[in-house]
Amino acid sequence: GQQVQQSPASLVLQEGENAELQCNFSTSLNSMQWFYQRPGGSLVSLFYNPSGTKQSGRLTSTTVIKERRSSLHISSSQTTDSGTYLCAMNNYAQGLTFGLGTRVSVFP
């Protein structure tokens, strides 16, 4: 089965709303990253977050390694936040294992 589960699969927001994206891992992991991808665009690393909470502007990532989960909180969403958010884990092997992503659409 899928080692990295993301939820929800898609999310529709009105500008200004907050959102929480979840990432759950079925195996133990060493670290994880959150990425952002626009349609047809490259991946942009948002957070490298092995554990704890990190914040960057309106985005906050919280990882609880022993519970094998991470979340990404978007506050006061903007239309420019629209795109796909991917989480990925690094579990002592080379390379990252990705989830399928959460597609976020923010409307004015």
Added chain:
Amino acid sequence: GGIITQTPKFLIGQEGQKLTLKCQQNFNHDTMYWYRQDSGKGLRLIYYSITENDLQKGDLSEGYDASREKKSSFSLTVTSAQKNEMAVFLCASSSGLGAIQDTQYFGPGTRLLVL
């Protein structure tokens, strides 16, 4: 800062053709990766390389060859393109040996379509 460049941006091939994708990075990173992104399947690792002339197989290496000619470049070859294949190939790099602890940076991707 640095940048990862992938060429070509778009690649249209025919069934059975051998197709080569190129990736360059100027981060001076040791480790480079090739991923494939299919709709509904997420990104999957094809090959990675921890240093010049090193190659390591990922989960999806069958049907591909790779070459790390120098530290800054990593090439991927589709050995025999499959009809109606459509995917995005993403190159990435990270610093350090093994790169377990390090952030990966991605290129803009090469979009492949096989007729």
